[in-house]
Amino acid sequence: xxxxxxxxxxxxLCILVTGLVLFLYLSTHRPATDPISSYYVRNFMEDxxxxxxxAAIYLNYRMFDSMFETLMLLVSVAAVINFSWxxxxx
Amino acid sequence: MNRNSEIIARxxxxxxxxxxxxxxxxxxxxxxxxxGGFQGGxxxxxVFITRYLVYPVEDFQLKMLQIMEKILFLGIVLVPVLFLFVxxxxxxxxxxxxxxxxxxxxxxxxxxxGLVVIFFRFVFYEGGKA
Numbered sequence: 738x739x740x741x742x743x744x745x746x747x748x749x750l751c752i753l754v755t756g757l758v759l760f761l762y763l764s765t766h767r768p769a770t771d772p773i774s775s776y777y778v779r780n781f782m783e784d785x786x787x788x789x790x791x792a793a794i795y796l797n798y799r800m801f802d803s804m805f806e807t808l809m810l811l812v813s814v815a816a817v818i819n820f821s822w823x824x825x826x827x
Numbered sequence: 828m829n830r831n832s833e834i835i836a837r838x839x840x841x842x843x844x845x846x847x848x849x850x851x852x853x854x855x856x857x858x859x860x861x862x863g864g865f866q867g868g869x870x871x872x873x874v875f876i877t878r879y880l881v882y883p884v885e886d887f888q889l890k891m892l893q894i895m896e897k898i899l900f901l902g903i904v905l906v907p908v909l910f911l912f913v914x915x916x917x918x919x920x921x922x923x924x925x926x927x928x929x930x931x932x933x934x935x936x937x938x939x940x941g942l943v944v945i946f947f948r949f950v951f952y953e954g955g956k957a
Contacts, residue, residue, distance in 0.1 A: 804903060
């Protein structure tokens, strides 16, 4: 009996949080006609020379993103090198 | 340690050039088709992982790959700083295509080196010898 009420409370909590997240998403949802995305889609070819909009964005408009993404991979390589060692060499 | 299968070893001979050619195709064609540096670099890293499945010996210098990755990251920082951040060169039309291909190539080789280093550190350096 006690277990059932606990499950009931948990299910109610899940439903409440789901409703809250959905309400927040639907009330703050921006329409799809974002000016900057339509600018990218219309003007990427003469701005960057790429025929692929994704490449135009991640190599030209959002260059800092790819730059620091590769830096993140470098940092994770450094972390793996520092935290792994041969145990028979200890 | 001679426990590798003959079938996998023979099939890898046929798979190797395909993986390498497809990885470089994904990298060099990244500005025109789906794909790019990160995806092609992961494919090139899978060459080394397939090699480990057949021949699990560490007979190349991981140190060289680490140094190569750092040099390539320096290139990844320097090329956009010299080309992109000096102001948007709108009239340099023909320079855009070499820039995109060069950046995809640098990112691909760097991701390949990083993933290979991570994989071989996990395989050969993690845990003790049983």
